[in-house]
Each structure stands twice: as structure tokens, then as C-alpha cells.
Amino acid sequence: MPPLNIAPTRRNYLAIQSALERTRQGHELLEQKRQILVLELVRQLEAAGRVNDEIAQTMAPAYDALWKASVRSGISGLLRQSCGIVMDHSLLVRSRSVMGVPVPQIECRPEALGLQFGLSDGRSYTDRVLGRFLASLRLIAELAEVENAVFRLAREIRRTQRRVNALEKVYIPQYEEALKHIDAALAERQREEFIVLRKVKRKRQAAALLKPGARRGSARAAAPEGR
Numbered sequence: 001m002p003p004l005n006i007a008p009t010r011r012n013y014l015a016i017q018s019a020l021e022r023t024r025q026g027h028e029l030l031e032q033k034r035q036i037l038v039l040e041l042v043r044q045l046e047a048a049g050r051v052n053d054e055i056a057q058t059m060a061p062a063y064d065a066l067w068k069a070s071v072r073s074g075i076s077g078l079l080r081q082s083c084g085i086v087m088d089h090s091l092l093v094r095s096r097s098v099m100g101v102p103v104p105q106i107e108c109r110p111e112a113l114g115l116q117f118g119l120s121d122g123r124s125y126t127d128r129v130l131g132r133f134l135a136s137l138r139l140i141a142e143l144a145e146v147e148n149a150v151f152r153l154a155r156e157i158r159r160t161q162r163r164v165n166a167l168e169k170v171y172i173p174q175y176e177e178a179l180k181h182i183d184a185a186l187a188e189r190q191r192e193e194f195i196v197l198r199k200v201k202r203k204r205q206a207a208a209l210l211k212p213g214a215r216r217g218s219a220r221a222a223a224p225e226g227r
Helices: 010-082 123-135 137-210 213-224
Strands: 090-098 100-111
Touching: 010 090, 010 100, 010 123, 010 137, 100 137
Parallel strands: none
Antiparallel strands: 090 100
């Protein structure tokens, strides 16, 4: 940002003009980045709404199966059966970049259901509960992915918007004001130099007329006219 008391020279004018051009280019690039991030944020929000609906549709029968199992085996029975469950789920987390913003990609690979309970009463209900909740793990991982992406994109959009506003409302106007100040000062200096040159020229002409040779030459030139 140029100081307000910058020296009004041609060199400073060219330097500020170059800085202003770079600042305008940076403003344009940041504005394009903000627009791309907004489009990506809208896409992630739509995905979040879709995944939320799918989770609601998946979890409703899961909780219904849990209620039926609790009626059949009781809460204490379900707790005893759950203590023997040992499953190894895998979670793969990658990352992709959206205009420099790292956005996670989460993939959950649940272990197959298999035989988890004994032959005690209520086994079919508890198997159904476990199967229903296992089916929702992929969707839960996907929801975590899109919600994390929404948070990061929204944060970067706010940061980019602050930079765009700073360039648009502070830096660019100050550069333009500095250019106007230097241009006006250079124009005033040019006018002053022109006036000084005119005065010098008049003084030289007057001094030339006051020289002895110039007076005699002027008198000889005037004599034939008198005759």
C-alpha cells in the first residue's frame, strides 16, 4: 500500500501503476476462486441434504428393529449379546484439493455381518438390528465427508471474501488515489517549468536587445525608413 506522502516522481508513478495492475489481477483471481468455492459449497450442501435423507430412511428401520429386539430380549439381554461382538471395520481417508482447500474423502468398509450371536432367544432380532446399523455406516462416513467439506469451504470462502473486500475497498482505491496525486503533482510541475522557461526566454530576448551591437543594428535598420 503506497504512503500518502509519497514523492511525486515519474519513477514512483510507474512503480505504483505496476503494483495497481498486479493488485487488480490478484483481485480478479481471488474473485474467481471465491465463485468456484461457492459452487463447490452449493454442491456439497446438496449432497449433505441427500445423504441426510438416505440416513433417515436407513436409520428408521434400524431403530424399529432395535425396539423389537429390546422387547424380545430385553435391554440387559441386548447388552450381554453386544459384549461378544468383535468386528473390524476399515476407514479409508483421502484428500483432494479444491482451489487449494484440502477436502477429505472418507470411505467406510464395514465387515460382513456373519454369525455374531449364539443360539439364544432373540438372535434373529439382534442379527437384524446389527445388519440395519451396518448398512448405515457407509452413509454416516459420507455425511462426515460432506459436512467436513462444507465447514472447510465455508471457512475459506469467508477468508477469500475478506481479501477481496480489502483489495477492492482499501488497496485499489489507495493506489488509484496515489496515482492521481502524483499525476496532478507532475502536471503542476510541468506547468511551472513551462512558465519558468517562458520567463527565461523573455529575459534572454530582452538581454539580447540591450546589447550594443543589437542597438546599432536596429538603428541602421530603422534609418532608411526615416529617409
